[in-house]
Amino acid sequence: MKRDIILAGVGGQGLLSIAAVLGDAALGLGLHLRQCEVHGMAQRGGVVQSHIRYSDVPLYSDLVREGTADLILSLEPMESLRYLPFLRPDGALVTNSVPVKNIPDYPDLDCILGEIRRLPRHRIVDAAVVAEQAGSPQCANLVVLGAATPFLGLAEDSLEAGIRSVFAGKDPRIVETNLRGFHLGVEAARRAS
Amino acid sequence: MSTRLLLGDEALAQGAIDAGLSGAFGYPGTPSTEITEYVQRSPEARSGAVRSHWTANEKTAVETALGMCYAGKRAMASMKHVGLNVAADPFINAAISGTNGGLLINVADDPSMHSSQNEQDSRLYTEIALVPCIEPANQQEAYDVPAYAFDFSERHRIPVLVRLTTRLAHSRAPVTLGSKRPQNELSAPTDRERFILLPSNARRSYDRLIRQQRDFLRESEASPFNRLVEGTDTSLGVIACGIAYNYVLEVTGGAPRFPVLKVGQYPLPLAAVERLLAQCSEILVLEEGYPYVESKLLGSPPRPSPVIRGRLSGDVPRTGELSPQSVASALGFPELQGLPASGAPVSRPPALCPGCPHADTCRVLNDALATRRETGRVFSDIGCYTLGALPPYGAIDTCIEMGASITMAKGASDAGLRPAIALIGDSTFAHSGMTGLLDCVNENSDVTIVIVDNSTVAMTGGQTSSAERRLVAICEGIGVQPAHLRVIEPLPGRHAENVAILEEEISHAGPSVIIARRECIQTLKRGSRRPADKGGGK
């Protein structure tokens, strides 16, 4: 078992929490793990990106090699397309459909979604609507994580344990909302597939 | 033994704590910030057993660490690569005096300039200072380095430079922790003249340092961080420095068929290099940063054989960080085709946060300068406010290195360029702006200095700014006339008033300082609001 994943999004969307959940879940299973992130100006709405790799055989590189990613998991539709050359031809792309339009020249959303729909394996989820159902727009990141579950190679309960442990220091209600968001994400993807 | 998931930066910090660290000092700077932050959050620092704080700048960090090691303790200073420029004086001279307790200088280089002005390679500094350098390849090595390097430092009484690069600094992997060593006892050196670098003493020490070079080389030959892994295919030999070794293992599935010399400690282990060169007809050098090892091997005039390949030969891009992809191509592996790039994504440049106080200050600058743009210039500095260069503001004209705003404005004003405005953050002012202000006061220079005081070091994530609450007093103390030391609140509702104040100070023919004070929106949101600056000023 080995997964090379590119996480994509915009500063402030909670991308690094997803990376932490995946990391926790993979470690809990005794897998080898590498997770690489670009920090810096994240708080100011710029591009955020993280590479995460886990495997039952040793890993060496912190970075995913072009053409080898199994999955692009994105919290923003335009951002999901930024890293296509990393995705292997039969790789999957899972993205939130809600754009972050903090730039004047944001491309036409329908074109972007159309391009994603033409990819061999994809899931598009409206994480804002689902997160609302879960009780808080804050858990949109976990909705997308839930939607990506079929491609993660990790069991749902491992991911659940990861969510509990990453948000352990927070208000228990936040943990519950996040878990709800995650599960609704899993279901949304099931319906869409 | 326990395992923890740590960034390279954090692994280094934990390794130092476990190796008997007594003090960690530093000035924030990506990608090094998490080293000192990790120490600050540790139980050891919180209980007071380990001293750790942000210093005013990198020079004071290295000097503080040197003083602590003078007292016999193990200490370290951490910074980003350009920080070593600021700290170069104590760094290079500490090699002459030598150390007492162990001293590590941790420097994180930023090839590809993810968040920096250049991609200078700290290994070159170790050539000037004549000190050893250790460059861990992965998070586990980053954890293991401090125990080794502190021992080395104490054995040879020499500072050791630990070099990280962005990807290791900012990547997580499980790290197995070792045992904890107690801190050193207090013990001031008895050979007191060693630390008094009068020429007569310094010459003696320098001779000693030169003699030590042989010892450092011997240590490198035996270092656990250097390793020649033999291979069956000797048509190519690879020298892989630091994290380049990971990429070699990654693209060869962990088993390269050609010999690989993994380099993690300098000076270069020459015997191993010679063994590799004697076996192979071609050598590929893979290193982050400058073609440092490559140029050493090339020699001048270049040696005829073996052929040396690397960044200079064009086999690896001359600039930018390495990647599994660039290493694979340099090794001759075919490209793995991913999906074709999409034309849709446009760039999403970082921007000031909505409601940022700097945005209001930029608008004030633009309006006050509207009729004076022909010759008027805004000499800016480094911090969030540098984003004022981008649309929709276009408010600043320069950004070179920390502190250059006030002094460049002074030089331009001395040349006759007016109005000469300096724009500098509170932390940057404390880092290296105060001395420039003193120059302006002494010369009665016609400059208008705007200090944007958001009560934090925002650019690097909201650390405590070292001049917090004392800016007015500092400027007064430096000698700015109280009438020309103004405090404004950069808010949209105060725009007209603020523009008028800036215009007044621009027309004053001597130095004036305007402190634009309003807290960073991000730290405000996190609830770290602090009491307002006390002191005079308008």
Ligand SMILES: Cc1ncc(C[n+]2csc(CCOP(=O)(O)OP(=O)(O)O)c2C)c(N)n1
């Ligand atoms: C010599 C050096 N050290 C550290 C840095 C990293 N760095 C860039 S700006 C900055 C400080 C910014 O703080 P401040 O001046 O208060 O501005 P703010 O970001 O809060 O607006 C730091 C630490 C650097 N570029 N150069």
Ligand code: SF4
């Ligand atoms: S982090 Fe603070 S100072 Fe920086 S842009 Fe945002 S609000 Fe402004």
